[in-house]
Amino acid sequence: MPQPVVAIEQLVHRYESAASERPVLGGVSLVIYPGEIVVLTGPSGCGKTTLLTLVGALRSAQTGSLQVFGKQLVAAAPGALVAIRRRIGYIFQAHNLLSFLSARQNVQMALELHSTEMLAERSAAMLTAVGLADKLAAYPENLSGGQKQRVAIARALVNRPPLVLADEPTASLDSASGRAAVELLRDLAREQGTAVLLVTHDSRIHDIADRLVRMEDGLIVGGGA
Numbered sequence: 001m002p003q004p005v006v007a008i009e010q011l012v013h014r015y016e017s018a019a020s021e022r023p024v025l026g027g028v029s030l031v032i033y034p035g036e037i038v039v040l041t042g043p044s045g046c047g048k049t050t051l052l053t054l055v056g057a058l059r060s061a062q063t064g065s066l067q068v069f070g071k072q073l074v075a076a077a078p079g080a081l082v083a084i085r086r087r088i089g090y091i092f093q094a095h096n097l098l099s100f101l102s103a104r105q106n107v108q109m110a111l112e113l114h115s116t117e118m119l120a121e122r123s124a125a126m127l128t129a130v131g132l133a134d135k136l137a138a139y140p141e142n143l144s145g146g147q148k149q150r151v152a153i154a155r156a157l158v159n160r161p162p163l164v165l166a167d168e169p170t171a172s173l174d175s176a177s178g179r180a181a182v183e184l185l186r187d188l189a190r191e192q193g194t195a196v197l198l199v200t201h202d203s204r205i206h207d208i209a210d211r212l213v214r215m216e217d218g219l220i221v222g223g224g225a
């Protein structure tokens, strides 16, 4: 077996504001291997987004073990979390595009943190891969919801990250464009060997998963292994 991209063991998380209550994550274990597409489902409030933000190094992990790219994130220093974040692509429910930048500039933004080589070409090539070759200069306000989410997918993948995290990526889209967007994400992730952890309520896109993981009440109840 290759080294896991994500290895979680008995991860427990409590929000400070609710310190006395039951933890939001009550001992989660989950392993994701390179190139695997894992879809995480479960009822509202069961802890999916909390788990995604912990894996994404967007909040500090407290108890248990959470390794991303072989690095332990429980009790990690803030600088170590920043270094992990640079190697992850993120796709959120709202596309989070910057309105004052064109489609190409929004994708290029992800690259400027890392390299100075051929930024415009790489961004344009990625937008072409998501079917937006004719929209490079368009601003978000002139793109449809599905097109904006495809720009967000291009931005998440342009660095060829080993891991992409997606939180309800179809929530603001109609079912046809939602499906097209996640199929595109799956196909590009496959080509690049990128692992994907995707949170969704949308049962119509469960079939894009290599593995479907179900959470309830802060625990994984199916597909975790």
Ligand SMILES: Nc1ncnc2c1ncn2[C@@H]1O[C@H](COP(=O)(O)OP(=O)(O)OP(=O)(O)O)[C@@H](O)[C@H]1O
Pocket: 015, 016, 017, 018, 024, 042, 043, 044, 045, 046, 047, 048, 049, 050, 051
């Ligand atoms: N910043 C926070 N402070 C305190 N409690 C929080 C915070 N964020 C989330 N929670 C609580 O933690 C629990 C899990 O929330 P989380 O957003 O992880 O669930 P979810 O499964 O993603 O839900 P949904 O599907 O509705 O997005 C909920 O009870 C929520 O109210």
